[in-house]
Amino acid sequence: MYAQLVKSEGMKSAAELSPQERAFQDRIDRGEKIEPKEWMPEGYRKTLIRQIGQHAHSEIVGQLPEGNWITRAPTLERKAILLAKVQDEAGHGLYLYCAAETLGVSRDQLLAKLHDGSMKYSSIFNYPTLNWADIGAVGWLVDGAAIMNQVQLQKTSYGPYSRAMIRICKEESFHQRQGYDIMMKMAQGTAEQKAMAQDALDRFWYPALMMFGPSDKDSVHSTQSMAWKIKINTNDELRQKFVDQTVPQAEYLGLKIPDPNLKWNEEKKGYDFSEPDWSEFFEVIAGNGPCNKERLGARVKAWEDGAWFRDGLLAHAEKAQARRAAARVAAE
Amino acid sequence: MSSEWPLWEVFIRGQHGLNHRHVGSLHAPDAELAIKNARDVYTRRNEGVSIWVVKSVDIAASSPSDKGPLFEPSNSKVYRHPTFFEIPEEVGHM
């Protein structure tokens, strides 16, 4: 989802584990949290850096499609709300970079990898937000899918990641509600507004389903990550839960999920639904989505344009420190 | 390529009367900006009444491998807990 395609290390069988690895796995099986300086297998550390980094990048890049509408929000109140929501996403990115940094990688290193394309962010943010209803759909569906993923990750085995998730989850439900609130206003508005809301749902439905990553049968990285409790639920489990939760919400709005195969399945007590177009997903991940260049371009530009400012503040801090040190010497 | 701002650990007092508690870290050029950034990153919803920041490099920490020697000695000293002593009921609450 926010980390859709995280390469994990190969899964070792119980017999192949060294005594140290065995003891580590036992701790995880007992539900113990792993903390920063404790021993961990190199693969666990690397997979976590990839996953937390990808998650952090998604929060940061995720600000762009919504930030696009801050200056054009229909009322001052909506603008203030959207601003607070987007600011939260910046915070989420920072909590996650901070968790990743406890694994021995620096934030600037992670950002460099985002900027040179070697690390990814969620495919969803490569779709455009064309009108105000899209901001409603993003909060409702995108944050809704994000929450679905993040709630289970509160139980993840790595302490700093788990704590970041707990904090993020507390803040997320406002995001989804503000989105649904926009959708309610639009769906209960004029015929044109309702049509805009339907159009937004039509465009965001399948990209939202893709957020959970490829189907379990094609997801090669899940087994080891689940054994390590870096991942708790499978992609398909989460996608199913998301669909089951969202369909009644769409019904309340009087909007139609754009899926002719959507049908309640009494036996599994859940909906049957169409898979998204996975070839589109892989294209977007590969950099060929509608907004990949724009998003990454905006990130790189912000980073490069801000360099003089970051350097200036650091130079100021160093000078002030030198002045303080000199004053101390003079006083002695 | 500019150099990275130092890392600061952030501690927040959630309410009057409570200890400051570690909440996470952030990057900032100096202490003053670290506090300002901590305000924006960690207290957007009234989570605090006071902020401490300290450079991460200045924190000394016990090593996980010392867990045994450091903490096990207290395991055997059960008499440090009031429940170790049985006080007859007639004596009343103590």
Ligand SMILES: [Fe+2]
């Ligand atoms: Fe988000």
Ligand SMILES: [Fe+2]
């Ligand atoms: Fe978020």
Ligand SMILES: [Fe+2]
């Ligand atoms: Fe969010």
